[in-house]
Amino acid sequence: MLDTLKNQAYQFTEELIQTAQLKPNQLLIVGCSTSEVLGHQIGSYSSVETGKAIFDGIYSCCLTHQIYLAAQCCEHLNRAIIIEETASKPFKIVNVIPQPKAGGSFATAAYQTFSSPVVVEKIKADAGIDIGDTLIGMHLKKVAVPLRLSQNTLGNAHLVFARTRPKFIGGSRAIYNNTIL
DSSP states (O other), X not given: OHHHHHHHHHHHHHXXXXXXXXXXXXXXXXXXXXHHHTTSOTTSOOOHHHHHXXXXXXXXXXXXXXXXXXXXXOGGGXXXXXXXXXXXXXXXXXOOOOBTTXXXXXXXXXXXXXXXXXXXXXXXXXXXXXXXXXXXXXXXXXXXXXXXXXXXXXXXXXXXXXXXXXXXXXXXXXXXXXEEO
């Protein structure tokens, strides 16, 4: 089961990166409830092994594309973000170390795996993956655009994907990526 979760996580991350047209050094925020993945109520059944498997799939894909992965902690840590220090420059660093039941298993895996992890209070990411309705929207740049990808669940958890785009200002028609909207 863990290999399946890891492979599925890699696949939907690859599809998101391609669909959102993410570029190297952009930020991808991920919130993950391992409880929801395993069919339990969010926050009730944290699984270190599940968090690590999902993290490994997503992180491997991000490394391939040189995308910075940002892992959202749970509400017990005010949805703080685990990120590589090299990506943290514009953000306020806070002092905490996530644990499986205080931060979440996915965020704990990020903290244990990143080469130089720091925790920041908030970010403005270019795209996001919400695994199990963890409410990542507060950490996305404006304007967030939902994406419908080929996979909409991971285990028992609902998946939501988003990319962001610049605001449109003025005029009745706008052009984005050479397309008239």
